[in-house]
Amino acid sequence: MERCTLSAPAKINLYLEIIGDRPDGYHELAMIMQSVALCDRLWLQVNGLEQFRLQCNTPGVPGDRSNLALRAAELMAQTYPETHHNLGGLDIYLDKVIPIAAGLAGGSTDAAAVLVGLDLLWRQGLTQPELWDLAAELGSDVPFCISGGTALASGRGEEITPLPSMEGVSVVLAKHHSLAISTPWAYKTFRERFSHTYATGDDAQAQRRQSLHAGPMMSALLNHDKREIGRLLYNDLEKVVLPEFPSVARLRQVMSEGDVLGAMMSGSGPTVFALTETPEQAQSLCDHVKREIPDEDLGLWVTEFCPTGVFVC
């Protein structure tokens, strides 16, 4: 096999609780992540050369090492130098559909797709835990994007416990095109303002063992209780992002109106998502948002829960 095509789904956070800070500078998290069917598409082609090359159809998406997808290929080459030497590098063509810097793990899911694709093309036969370990070297959200579906993500987000997937939930995503929020800024600001409310250092590890913060949301998911899932949506990072970005706060408010199960910011934002029971309700919500916020800068996407992470097409 010399080429393959992969789909790389975006994610939303149904639950994001910051439990404490960690000695490595990251934060100890309890998150419930959910893949959604808004996907980037990647074509991978063995090129017989040493190097890895990336081309993308979207202006503003870098084709150099600052793109995590290229760093994923380089990580595979460092880890399996003999295979890289024998089979050579790769051309990656990226069709970007997921909005960038949006809190939807767009860059992470592309990197996950490159790991999965190279594993296939290089016939490495890596297990899922082996792929998760490699993915964790690239970023906290990348392991989740490998397996996707619904999962508890703990530690700094890289420790994945898959949960049963739910079907039949529609999702509206909304984001101002021109707005991007830095994830390091969001966590740093949260630490400055709220570190007195949570555990630090070794205490954070201890507290994590004592309680499972995402428990009620996990029960709701296991019971397929959509209303309860909507009621329990939670994101600690809203506490710093919403006061700083009034347009996100307004969007969050408008997205919560009408026939929705619930609405919440995803990750460090600025995307806001809403869950509805039917695609028709999702469409009505879009119409409502367009009426209330008639701004050409606002992007709206209707999608649904997706039961998997990266998949080969």
Ligand code: C5P
């Ligand atoms: O792991 P990743 O590189 O995606 O994280 C981006 C940034 O988000 C980190 O540099 C850090 O500032 C913040 N972060 C954090 N705690 C986490 C995950 C991310 O502070 N658990």
